[in-house]
Amino acid sequence: MPDVELPLASGGATILSQRLTNHRGAVVLFWSGMCAHCARYDEYLNTFEQRHPEIALLAIAARHTETLQQIRLTVADRGLTFPIAHCADGRAAAGWQAPQTPRAYLVDRHRMLRYRGAIDNYKYRNDAAYAEYLEPAIDDFLHGRPIVRAETPSFGCAIDSIYYALPRVTR
């Protein structure tokens, strides 16, 4: 997968390949502060690196027209602690073929794709039909096993849409 070098919402910049030098792999998550689907995963993402110290996490705020200022407000508002980079020109999403948020990619140290898709099936944990997608893939990856389900369909808010360019409808 292509490398990315992007500014971080917390300040400074990040380069994916550099983050990978001291990790076995990384989860790159296309994300948006305006996406209600992403908001469901705030706690999961805040605690991700504690649970997976060997896996780097990088959320890329990629939604067309979302500004760094807006992202910073969201981070403060929702108490987000995971690293969020900002891609203003949509190049990262295009390069990684990400049409919506949230969409997760698990890559190894060499940025080889190991898993692509949704975090889970968007049901609640106590639902009988609840199924995790990303976690089993990480588990398989860390244990050197073939990933059973290496791709799942993701869904969510469009990263780019003509509707985002229309005049705002509320004040």
Add this chain to the structure above:
Amino acid sequence: MQFALHQTQRAVQLAAGVEAVPLTSAPVQRPADVDRSTSEFFNRLTRAALYAPVDGGGVPAIATTALDSARTMVAATAADPLRLAILPVELPLSVATLGAQEMLRVLYGWQILGSRAPEFIREISEVFLDGPVYLQLEYLKQLRRMQAQVRAVPGDGAAWLELGRYSMKCGMYHQAAAAFTTAAGFSLLRAEALYQRSVANYRSAEYADALRDAVESLALNPDQPRAAYWSWLAAGELGGYPADVPKARRIEMASGCGDTDLRYESVSAQIGLDKTGEGRGLAVFDYDGDGRLDVMVSAAGGCSLFHNNGDGTFTDVSVGSGLDTCVSSFAVAIGDYDGDGKPDVFVTRQGFLEGASVLYRNNGDGTFTDVTAAAGLTGWISTFAASWADYNCDGALDLFVGANLNGLFGRKVGDRLFRNNGDGTFTDVAERAGIVTPWPTIGAAWGDYDNDGFPDLFLSSSFGRSQLFHNNGDGTFTNVSRQAGIDSPCFGSVTFWCDYDGDGYLDLVQYVWCRHEDMLQSLRDGVGPADRALRIYHNNGNGTFTNVNRDLGVTECWGSMSGNAADLNNDGYFDLVLGNGGPQVVRGEPPVILQFDGRRFRNVTFTAGMPRFGKSHGAVIADLTGDGRPHILLGSGGFYPAEPMPVEVYRPIVRLGNYLNVRLVGTKSNRDAIGARLRITAGGRTQHHLVSGGSGFGCLPFEQHIGVGAATTIEALEIDWPSRTRQRIASPPINATIRNTEGEESIAVVRRG
């Protein structure tokens, strides 16, 4: 009056030399003309009132919005001196036409629903006003605004209730439950807050809590059919009502328990079609020509394409297909418009809000190219329905695109009839052809009701009178709605032609979207209000139709958004599948199966093993495995971010009866044989089938599935091609899938069951 005002406005425009042209792209800078400006003005004003702060800042906020909108309106015309000059005359006329249109809608709402109309209109208005807010992802901003309001006025129980409702719309069910808990502390709001909390708890799979809340809410106010419904749903998830729920609070449903030999199992996860999304349209077609039926699902976040692996499973091949980036997609209509043997895809956008529909040319290698502009199909209209047909019988597929309502104060713009020029381009000939209606079009279906060889067009209106256009055979149509007897007002939805009684004349089925309480009454009692059920118009064979739904046992009302007809149990009669639901988060309802035995329909939904809950858009029936078991596929999901749902697939556990699947390949006729009529004689009965070019959210496969019951042989299959060629195939095989090419005597057996 509306017509007169509109004509006056057009006359003023013409006198000033101002052309009224349809929008071809999104008005990114400002509304394109005065009509759109006035619509936007009232939309924004109403939205400002809806979202106004409760702490006294409401009036200034509304006033500022009004000022802003007025400024935008003038700006929309300022660039054109002619428009600016006629603005003082055009503006009042524009407001008057809009007012007349809204008045008509209210009157029709009243005519259909009587005194319950205001409540219904209020609910629908909220959804319409929310539409752009959620489309532009401004909902979290609204949520923060509500949070600020409850912080400012913590003693305002209604604000807590609203905060809970907003949180639910965003899918934040735990936060919603917390807000409802606070609201429930206010005695006047307790029953409502507990009911809403039961919904939030159900949605987050806290079924015991959901049941407890619903039961407590009913104890406070027993007259709450919605709370009763959610208690029934929660009890279902818990395996029945626990012993501590008083008998008086337990709900049983009379609907859906008819006798049937149909039994379905849910297999979407098993076969790889369980993609979560805000499912909308669904189409089954063979995109790669390998002889197997593939599946396409449209959704807010982009379309999905699933390849049929031939072993009963599917692989998601969306990424890179070119379809995955088609966001905010709605209905899907499949048609090989360029006759290259590769089915192409037309996708409508948004349905109830303006958007740009897309035509994708199938490249034959698993990818699709957006050819909308090159084909001359660009437009920015609110469209739900699209349907292919060769209306002028020249062998090339033409396309109808219906214009729906554009938001609460949106105006009906012209429907589009795109004539295929035969060179990959289309020309909109709707007005010239006489396809003009003031009513919003939500469903469209082509069918030759008078057997004159030319497909006619029925338009189902979402709010008003439905319309039937007779094809004169010379490129023009005549509106025959009134004399045909199909234009009484209703909240129509999808529609299709189907010769349910096998008399050789196409009958018309129009699904209807009913209010929430009418659906709940139907579910509980097995009978709903008489005039709000789906309509089955029997073709009298003389250009007139009679609604015979009650005679055929259709007594219930549903919020049908999609569906179609197919012989589910291979007994030789069409059954109906209804995909139901509504945009509101508190509204879900089961998909419904109405099984027909030749005399009456009966609701067999739950007996057949279908679920209690759903929100089904593209409901399609297709024999995915080619072994005589028509699967039911549902593109499920809601309008709000709260309701992403997986695609649902229900497969018959066993095959019932014998069958024949027929695939047609046109040569003189259009390649997909859309519009072809099939006559099958078996077991002493003759059935009639029509190859449809799409009729709403769901696009059936072109393959015709024909059940023949206990018959072990088929006497003959006769085909009337759109080119007027007639073919007769004697003794086709039974329990098989065959292919016939127009003009060829022989058939190919694709598969034996």
